[in-house]
Amino acid sequence: MNAENSLKVDADRLWATIDRSAQIGRFRDTGLRRLAVSSEDKEMRDLFVAWVREDGCAVEVDAVGNIFARRPGSDPNLPPVAIGSHLDTQICGGRYDGVLGVMCGLEVIRTLNDRSIQTRRAIEVIVWTNEEGARFSPPLMGSLAFAHRLPLAQALDTKDDAGLRFGDELERIGYAGKAPLGNHPLDCYFELHIEQAPHLDREGCDIGIVVGGYKTLALRIDIRGETSHSGGTPMADRRNALVGAGYLIAGVNDIGLAYAAERGRTTSPRIECFPNLPGIIPEHVRLIVDFRHPDTAGFDRMHADIKQAIAAAEAKARVAIEVTEGWSWGTSLFAPECIELLKATAVELGIPYREMLSQAGHDAYAVAELAPSVMIFTPCRDGISHNTTEEIDRARTLPGANLLLNAALKRANRSS
Amino acid sequence: MNAENSLKVDADRLWATIDRSAQIGRFRDTGLRRLAVSSEDKEMRDLFVAWVREDGCAVEVDAVGNIFARRPGSDPNLPPVAIGSHLDTQICGGRYDGVLGVMCGLEVIRTLNDRSIQTRRAIEVIVWTNEEGARFSPPLMGSLAFAHRLPLAQALDTKDDAGLRFGDELERIGYAGKAPLGNHPLDCYFELHIEQAPHLDREGCDIGIVVGGYKTLALRIDIRGETSHSGGTPMADRRNALVGAGYLIAGVNDIGLAYAAERGRTTSPRIECFPNLPGIIPEHVRLIVDFRHPDTAGFDRMHADIKQAIAAAEAKARVAIEVTEGWSWGTSLFAPECIELLKATAVELGIPYREMLSQAGHDAYAVAELAPSVMIFTPCRDGISHNTTEEIDRARTLPGANLLLNAALKRANRSS
Missing domain, CATH: 3.30.70.360 (Alpha-Beta Plaits)
Structure with missing residues (x-):
């Protein structure tokens, strides 16, 4: 592979999914209020599930509401390459935090479908429940439960400030799934996310390969x-x-x-x-x-x-x-093999990157305890996030989406 | 009058009223949670109204829920001598704050009834609505509305933290009265209250004559x-x-x-x-x-x-x-003629007193703008108030009650 023959996502299609999401729970003009397991969250989940079914995916929902959309591979015995993030937002949130990572995963599947590319391992797009913790604490609820770091019963019994129980609300929106929680091996896990800090934006670099967390x-x-x-x-x-x-x-x-x-x-x-x-x-x-x-x-x-x-x-x-x-x-979270894969792929694609630490919490931190994981950061304007004015430069976001696509494809097809 | 022939309240009867009140909205064993215009406030008001009717008083309720219990005088053309305080409490309140002043007023009426003493001016016991401001803001709501310092419409439209409207709650408990608000001349106004600061208690003095406020x-x-x-x-x-x-x-x-x-x-x-x-x-x-x-x-x-x-x-x-x-x-609140009356009466009764300033807000501050007013403070243990452990020494409280009784009687019978 080199820069000429690499795959590229369909930018217009990707932005159309982001713009459609931006209508569900719209808040203060440019933002979103789509709290976990709210009616807005249900509407967004229903739309996502309808999309991935049209795209040929099998859909599974686990007991804490995590959604797994699977594009089958040629070898059904191998665990899938996973790409995930979240669709819930803060109470005064933006259009990209979490959403961008899920939609880039969806776009990876659609791009592979366009080219009729059959991968050896399945590709799975995961929507984690309640990453933000804005309505129900703790944050990363879905991924922590998946990683057996949060007991299911404790998650289901969590109450919001109005006294509503998480488990009841999950039932109400129809996402108390049947799949056993966390009994779900992954070959590896990728998460693309806006940086939520100003470094990439200010330095003019479009890709952060996240080697760990604060x-x-x-x-x-x-x-x-x-x-x-x-x-x-x-x-x-x-x-x-x-x-x-x-x-x-x-x-x-x-x-x-x-x-x-x-x-x-x-x-x-x-x-x-x-x-x-x-x-x-x-x-x-x-x-x-x-x-x-x-x-x-x-x-x-x-x-x-x-x-x-x-x-x-x-x-x-x-x-x-x-x-x-x-x-x-902690600080050392991500798998050297995944970090090296991203670096090598970025070099092949001719895309400059920098290594960096994440300052925020992410579902990838929980998943990293189960499977080799890594994150890709893309710039956000002035580092502003958890604010309705959160904004990105779309041209500067595409390199990250293409890196995700090509790295996931390589990993899915590797022989060993 | 001298110390020998002065009137004295019936201490057992006074404490029985306090103890009965302490059962209505009891909280954390020794305290009260009787928020303004709550069901507990209604129960206490109903009991008070029943008591004063048995004692021969006419009862009037105004549009903000203030209760006026009138023991007629021989000259119906003269405005009444008023004694008042409040029956609502803080959310973690005590048994005496406000309640003591109302029950001492009731005891004045009962003592005069015992002796069949006819006064020239009527004696009126007033229960002010929502002195604490714990549920509906501002504090002193009833007395401020009475003094035309708070518009009735504003008071009625105030909402508590649960979004309930004061006016609706007042209707619900049956105390949205018909009497016109504040069109109610008073000859003067006395209020007895626990000090809510530790000075009387620590200095061993039983009576503070309040000459002003912080x-x-x-x-x-x-x-x-x-x-x-x-x-x-x-x-x-x-x-x-x-x-x-x-x-x-x-x-x-x-x-x-x-x-x-x-x-x-x-x-x-x-x-x-x-x-x-x-x-x-x-x-x-x-x-x-x-x-x-x-x-x-x-x-x-x-x-x-x-x-x-x-x-x-x-x-x-x-x-x-x-x-x-x-x-x-402000600082200068109370009428020199009322302060002098209390001082002279205390001397006659042979009760030591000190002059002091009030550090808390009281309904008397609002009433003082309409009629000559004064307050009597009695000790409370360690100055603790707005706490369920609020406590008094009953023997050290009686001198204040007797001062109130004798001063009110003098004022009611004065010729000029």
Whole structure:
């Protein structure tokens, strides 16, 4: 293979699928609100399933709602080459996060169909359920359950802020599938995704081959104080849980700023406060904090600093703070054989690339525990994501789609 | 009158009313959750109305649900001497806050009935609606509407966090009354209340004659940032509204601590955050902050410092902050003639007292704009209030009740 005889996706057809998806759960003009297992999610899933059936795929749905669309290979005994991502979005999400990866997988199948190319191994496009965790926690729910890192019963019993149960909602939209969960070998797993950080966009490079992830940990922080009168209680007698949270949010952000030069990050995305009423000092706050760093040593230094910030907030606000570790992932995730395949294919196609780390969480992190996996990043404008103004340069996205197509084809046809 | 021939309330009967009230909306063993215009509030109101009717009072309810229980005087042309407080509580409230003042008013009427004492002016016990503001904002809703400082339509249209409308709930519990709102002259207004601060309790003094209030202002603070990915967004590109709130809560509390020696106070009791989900940087936080100081000059210095803290949080978190001034009250509230009456009566009864300022908001602040008003404070243990462990020493509460009784009687019978 060389640049001249390589396969290319049908760009117009690919963008038509993205634009059709952008109509389902449209929000604030340019964005999407398509929360996991919502009616919008059902509509998008139904459309995807109809498309892949027209394209000759067999469809399987597992007990957590993951969808597997299989284009058969010539050797039915070999596990499939998988390409996946997600169709759910954040509450103020964009049109590309997740969607682009699924539609590129679909486009790989359609391009192979156009050329009547029979592969040795099957090609499978996977839609993971609830990657975002915006409605039901944790994020990566579908892929974690697939990888046996999240018990099915726990996933099904998760409730959203309105008290609705994940399992009931999954039944309601018709995606509580019969396929056994995770008993599903994969030859390998590819995921194409917008970068969600500004590096490719700013450097003018169109492809990131993702060799690992930032080391990341989320903390659930329970801060306990005591209710009392917001007027009469002397400052020295107060135990305001929200004040404890304020000192901690400020301290955690200061740590993020201190580590910014080495690309450390800290985020406080969510707070719940009780009683949360005027006139009464709050007795309980639950805060989510996450932090990440490109290397383990830096991560460990940040973690120590965050523990100090927690102790400082506890003392200053006279509150009791309890920390529970939540989702996490490490730095060394992806298979050298898949990384090398992408690099070699990019060279053959004559497409410049850079190696990089992912700063966000992805389903590929969970799948990587079961099968050799790798990710391809494509640029997004200014690195903006989880925002309705998320945007891409379509011309700069096609090299990634073509790399995915050619690498998946090679892997599917390899003899060993 | 002297200490020997002064009237005394029936202590056992008074405590029986408090104990009966403590069964309606009981919460966490020793406390109350009796939110305004809830079913528990209805049950307490119905009981109060039944009691005062048995005691020979005429009952009127106005359009915002305030209840007026009138013991007629010999001269029906004179406006009544009023004694009032509230029967609603905080969400984690105590048994005495508000309730004590209403039940002492009831006990005044019952004591006069015991002795068949006919007063020249009527005595009226008033139950103000929604003093706490715990379910429907603002606090002091009933008394502010009575004083024409809050339009009735606005009060009726207020919604709670569940979206229920105040006016509908008032209808539901049967207290949307027919009496015209506020067209109701009062000769004067007395309110007895637990102090909700620890000074009387710690100093061993049983009576505070309230000569004014801390100057107080509540601020509604809208903090606007921008959603983006909690992993990929570089620290320098972030506009996290919750981080803005964190810096501000910390800064506002630091100001409270700096003014603690001169009895300044700052409180952050309530926060709302959107989207408030893991993985996405918040774009909007609405924070309530209140602050108070015993004198106007100190209040003004605090206000200037808080404005600086807002500007600092705005700059550090790269957010936009908008401030709306909410409820407020000043320092000079109460009528010298009423203060002098209480002081003179206390001397006659041989009860030690101290003059003090109120640190909390009270219905008396609103009523004081219409009629000469004053408050009596009684001790509460460690100053704890808005907490289910709120407690009083009953023996140390009786002097206040007897002062109320004798002062109200004098005022009702005065000739001029």
